[in-house]
Amino acid sequence: MLFFHETSHQGTGQFHTHLIVEKLPASLNTQYEMETLFHQRLPHKVKALSKWKSIDIQRINPDEPDYRRISSYLGKQTNLELIALDPFNSDLSTQKK
Numbered sequence: 001m002l003f004f005h006e007t008s009h010q011g012t013g014q015f016h017t018h019l020i021v022e023k024l025p026a027s028l029n030t031q032y033e034m035e036t037l038f039h040q041r042l043p044h045k046v047k048a049l050s051k052w053k054s055i056d057i058q059r060i061n062p063d064e065p066d067y068r069r070i071s072s073y074l075g076k077q078t079n080l081e082l083i084a085l086d087p088f089n090s091d092l093s094t095q096k097k
Contacts, residue, residue, distance in 0.1 A: 001019065001020065001021050001022075001089075001090060001091050002019070002020040002085065002090045002091070002092075003017055003018070003019055003085075003086040003089045003090050004017065004018040004019075004020075004074045004084040004085055004086065005017050005018075005084060005086055006018070006076075006077045006082075006084050007077065007082070009077065016053075017086075018074055018084075020060070020070075020074075031057065031059065034057045035057055038055045038057060039055060
């Protein structure tokens with residue numbers, strides 16, 4: 001899992017998080033199941049998810065153009081004062097589990 005924290009591009013200063021997950025269990029590995037998880041199940045069980053903002057769930061395909069697109073998107077608000085990647089909560093290990 002990789003977490004990226006950015007401030008709003010609309011000037012509000014509010015943070016939002018991008019979450020990248022890999023190798024989901026088969027029971028969750030569909031667009032429908034992930035949307036159900038984040039839109040219906042998790043908001044009632046955790047306090048950290050917004051209940052008023054939409055959650056956008058997108059599949060990343062394992063081909064080079066998608067990797068370039070997502071890495072460019074995740075680094076768009078990075079500068080010397082704010083590094084978007086959260087290395088403390090992200091799993092940066094290179095070992096396969």
